[in-house]
Amino acid sequence: MPVLVMKFGGTSVATLDRIRRAAKRVGTEVAKGYDVIVIVSAMAGKTNELVGWVNETSPFYDAREYDAVVSSGENVTAGLMALTLQEMEVPARSWQGWQVPLMTTSAHGAARIEDIPPANITQKFAEGMRVAVIAGFQGVSPEGRITTLGRGGSDTSAVAFAAAFGAERCDIYTDVDGVYTTDPRVCAKARKLDRIAFEEMLELASLGAKVLQTRSVELAMRYNVKLRVLSSFEEQSDEAGTLVCGEDLIMESNVVSGVAFSREEAKVTIVTVADTPGIAASIFGTLSDAGVNVDMIVQNVSETGYGSHDELVTDMTFSCPNEQLARAEKALEGARADGTLAFERLETETEVAKVSVVGIGMRSQSGVAARMFRTLAAEGINIKVIATSEIKISVLVDRKYMELAVQALHDAFELERA
Amino acid sequence: MPVLVMKFGGTSVATLDRIRRAAKRVGTEVAKGYDVIVIVSAMAGKTNELVGWVNETSPFYDAREYDAVVSSGENVTAGLMALTLQEMEVPARSWQGWQVPLMTTSAHGAARIEDIPPANITQKFAEGMRVAVIAGFQGVSPEGRITTLGRGGSDTSAVAFAAAFGAERCDIYTDVDGVYTTDPRVCAKARKLDRIAFEEMLELASLGAKVLQTRSVELAMRYNVKLRVLSSFEEQSDEAGTLVCGEDLIMESNVVSGVAFSREEAKVTIVTVADTPGIAASIFGTLSDAGVNVDMIVQNVSETGYGSHDELVTDMTFSCPNEQLARAEKALEGARADGTLAFERLETETEVAKVSVVGIGMRSQSGVAARMFRTLAAEGINIKVIATSEIKISVLVDRKYMELAVQALHDAFELERA
Numbered sequence: 001m002p003v004l005v006m007k008f009g010g011t012s013v014a015t016l017d018r019i020r021r022a023a024k025r026v027g028t029e030v031a032k033g034y035d036v037i038v039i040v041s042a043m044a045g046k047t048n049e050l051v052g053w054v055n056e057t058s059p060f061y062d063a064r065e066y067d068a069v070v071s072s073g074e075n076v077t078a079g080l081m082a083l084t085l086q087e088m089e090v091p092a093r094s095w096q097g098w099q100v101p102l103m104t105t106s107a108h109g110a111a112r113i114e115d116i117p118p119a120n121i122t123q124k125f126a127e128g129m130r131v132a133v134i135a136g137f138q139g140v141s142p143e144g145r146i147t148t149l150g151r152g153g154s155d156t157s158a159v160a161f162a163a164a165f166g167a168e169r170c171d172i173y174t175d176v177d178g179v180y181t182t183d184p185r186v187c188a189k190a191r192k193l194d195r196i197a198f199e200e201m202l203e204l205a206s207l208g209a210k211v212l213q214t215r216s217v218e219l220a221m222r223y224n225v226k227l228r229v230l231s232s233f234e235e236q237s238d239e240a241g242t243l244v245c246g247e248d249l250i251m252e253s254n255v256v257s258g259v260a261f262s263r264e265e266a267k268v269t270i271v272t273v274a275d276t277p278g279i280a281a282s283i284f285g286t287l288s289d290a291g292v293n294v295d296m297i298v299q300n301v302s303e304t305g306y307g308s309h310d311e312l313v314t315d316m317t318f319s320c321p322n323e324q325l326a327r328a329e330k331a332l333e334g335a336r337a338d339g340t341l342a343f344e345r346l347e348t349e350t351e352v353a354k355v356s357v358v359g360i361g362m363r364s365q366s367g368v369a370a371r372m373f374r375t376l377a378a379e380g381i382n383i384k385v386i387a388t389s390e391i392k393i394s395v396l397v398d399r400k401y402m403e404l405a406v407q408a409l410h411d412a413f414e415l416e417r418a
Numbered sequence: 419m420p421v422l423v424m425k426f427g428g429t430s431v432a433t434l435d436r437i438r439r440a441a442k443r444v445g446t447e448v449a450k451g452y453d454v455i456v457i458v459s460a461m462a463g464k465t466n467e468l469v470g471w472v473n474e475t476s477p478f479y480d481a482r483e484y485d486a487v488v489s490s491g492e493n494v495t496a497g498l499m500a501l502t503l504q505e506m507e508v509p510a511r512s513w514q515g516w517q518v519p520l521m522t523t524s525a526h527g528a529a530r531i532e533d534i535p536p537a538n539i540t541q542k543f544a545e546g547m548r549v550a551v552i553a554g555f556q557g558v559s560p561e562g563r564i565t566t567l568g569r570g571g572s573d574t575s576a577v578a579f580a581a582a583f584g585a586e587r588c589d590i591y592t593d594v595d596g597v598y599t600t601d602p603r604v605c606a607k608a609r610k611l612d613r614i615a616f617e618e619m620l621e622l623a624s625l626g627a628k629v630l631q632t633r634s635v636e637l638a639m640r641y642n643v644k645l646r647v648l649s650s651f652e653e654q655s656d657e658a659g660t661l662v663c664g665e666d667l668i669m670e671s672n673v674v675s676g677v678a679f680s681r682e683e684a685k686v687t688i689v690t691v692a693d694t695p696g697i698a699a700s701i702f703g704t705l706s707d708a709g710v711n712v713d714m715i716v717q718n719v720s721e722t723g724y725g726s727h728d729e730l731v732t733d734m735t736f737s738c739p740n741e742q743l744a745r746a747e748k749a750l751e752g753a754r755a756d757g758t759l760a761f762e763r764l765e766t767e768t769e770v771a772k773v774s775v776v777g778i779g780m781r782s783q784s785g786v787a788a789r790m791f792r793t794l795a796a797e798g799i800n801i802k803v804i805a806t807s808e809i810k811i812s813v814l815v816d817r818k819y820m821e822l823a824v825q826a827l828h829d830a831f832e833l834e835r836a
Contacts, residue, residue: 065498
């Protein structure tokens with residue numbers, strides 16, 4: 001029988017009633033003739049509670065023990081989901097990560113999936129079981145210890161199972177009804193997309209559209225797993241939600257598919273760095289070692305230096321998540337103190353936001369950047385930093401202009417129209 | 419290094435603060451030179467919550483899924499305990515049941531321990547780890563599914579580990595400071611016992627002194643594991659609590675060690691059963707099939723029957739837990755309806771209680787029963803049913819006299835004196 005993967009997030013299994021509602025959806029797919037693999041998260045709030053306990057117990061915790069603790073919430077919902085299905089007379093059983101086994105690397109807290117041998121579950125399907133309920137987010141290391149896949153890791157579990165079992169589709173049930181052209185809370189004209197390409201979704205996800213864990217989309221793209229994002233709180237239909245899929249399944253599309261944004265950005269300018277070969281590697285190596293996720297980078301070379309310098313100098317500007325700013329400053333000042341780096345001073349700005357337009361149509365259509373910059377200029381919004389990729393243009397702007405920028409771009413690219 | 423097993427119950431690990439307090443006690447024993455195996459329960463209330471969810475989801479649940487769900491609380495406390503010890507710079511790690519592995523039968527919900535191969539943990543001790551923290555109550559079946567050992571099963575886990583590792587002692591930390599001659603809430607003169615024999619403890623435990631799971635005491639007796647029951651809320655000392663041990667370690671003792679009681683009893687009389695061979699087997703087989711735990715049994719044979727009968731007839735009286743009375747009545751009436759059993763009628767009484775005196779000294783001293791009956795008679799308490807074993811005499815009395823009976827017997831056997 002064809003296999004379908006269905007993943008239910010924390011809000012979709014937050015109570016026994018919601019688990020029942022989710023189980024009914026599973027029953028509907030079983031009735032259609034699918035063998036179903038269900039991936040469950042922990043009840044909403046549970047994993048946060050466990051993470052809180054670990055942090056309070058041990059600020060610099062042993063990640064192996066962290067994993068042993070925080071993986072426990074999924075064991076509860078997996079068992080309860082199996083019991084609920086059994087009550088509905090759907091043959092089901094639960095599996096914990098180590099029972100499958102979902103083999104991972106030993107990178108505790110953010111392990112990568114290495115293998116999912118399907119024999120165990122396939123045999124049960126052959127014996128008449130119709131639903132395998134899997135505790136998401138967790139696996140087992142070569143040393144036999146429990147690992148977790150990072151926050152949001154149940155999405156990645158789901159896609160990995162879909163790939164391992166050649167599933168027809170991987171349905172991700174969540175508390176939103178799909179992927180939107182932008183956040184409806186910021187722009188009232190935001191429209192739900194019926195389909196979106198993997199690469200667009202990746203740009204949207206990593207830019208702060210927190211519908212799917214980024215890794216799950218990467219994995220889906222690599223194995224060409226059709227992902228459907230849909231709400232567990234609305235009526236079910238085959239057309240519900242948004243299908244995240246390969247470009248070949250997207251007939252025609254707007255040049256720009258969506259406008260993404262991120263409020264929590266900081267901008268750092270390293271003023272007057274000697275522009276010697278390897279200086280960028282030295283700066284960003286230092287930041288990387290300190291665990292700072294640098295995003296946009298701009299370099300301005302000047303021909304004459306400040307003060308007494310007259311060699312070739314440069315200003316280096318980058319953005320990073322706001323919460324990592326202190327760490328970035330400390331790392332750079334430390335490198336200056338120990339002589340690794342030479343610069344005049346650091347200038348930081350925290351009241352900034354990133355706004356991006358994303359679309360695979362950009363590859364074949366020119367003029368997108370020009371239209372974006374013109375639109376922002378018309379609103380009097382100053383652009384601080386620009387970064388581009390093949391299917392995305394991002395700008396850093398004053399945070400107070402963020403909503404205006406998103407709305408103006410949504411209008412300019414006519415995203416309210418399909 | 420010598421091995422010590424320390425078990426912490428739910429109230430002893432109910433909060434992060436209490437886990438820290440427990441971890442300090444573990445640290446003290448490590449400093450004395452012990453390698454320590456710590457067994458933890460789930461945080462107080464947690465397992466009840468999980469059991470509640472399972473019952474609400476599925477009244478006739480699949481016990482394999484029940485075990486998968488209700489075992490999760492211990493995983494949390496095991497990881498947190500290991501982290502807390504690491505914070506105190508005590509080398510520690512956690513093990514879940516399947517990781518040890520603690521091998522059990524497949525009798526889910528009440529599995530029996532089959533084996534605990536010590537190699538895995540012994541090797542870690544050899545490498546310098548000082549504390550192995552084990553999630554109590556759980557194991558793994560030959561099919562690779564998670565099993566639990568029944569409520570209170572962490573006590574049994576602890577004793578099994580003590581036996582498997584040849585531990586010097588198994589300390590059970592709980593919310594009471596030891597085993598008492600009787601419940602201090604019923605008899606103010608109750609005295610904490612320094613030592614008590616395994617067999618006495620078994621009689622006290624199964625009679626409702628809920629300090630230790632009965633199976634853990636049986637296991638300790640079989641493997642001669644010294645068990646110490648002590649409070650995790652009082653100052654630690656080598657003399658704290660009560661040692662449950664073999665008779666050889668008890669120098670001299672009172673004839674009676676304690677007075678136990680059980681409030682939740684019911685009495686059933688099956689009036690006028692034909693006294694044919696096999697009738698007892700037939701009655702108690704019926705009750706056993708219905709899951710009724712019959713306790714005391716008395717048979718009175720009459721020579722003439724009631725009504726038109728004139729064969730040899732009998733009245734059969736038994737006691738069972740109050741909550742099982744409805745089930746017992748249903749089973750017996752059912753057997754009468756389908757012709758398996760013939761009797762006149764059932765008489766039931768629910769306002770009854772069981773009071774027992776227990777002591778290994780009874781084996782060598784006579785007159786205990788006589789003294790017990792005389793004491794009760796002096797207080798005007800009527801005895802409804804009597805049952806005896808080698809080290810115990812139990813009587814069923816009206817529940818309203820239970821406290822009086824306990825106090826009078828405590829006085830009569832001078833239990834306030836060591």
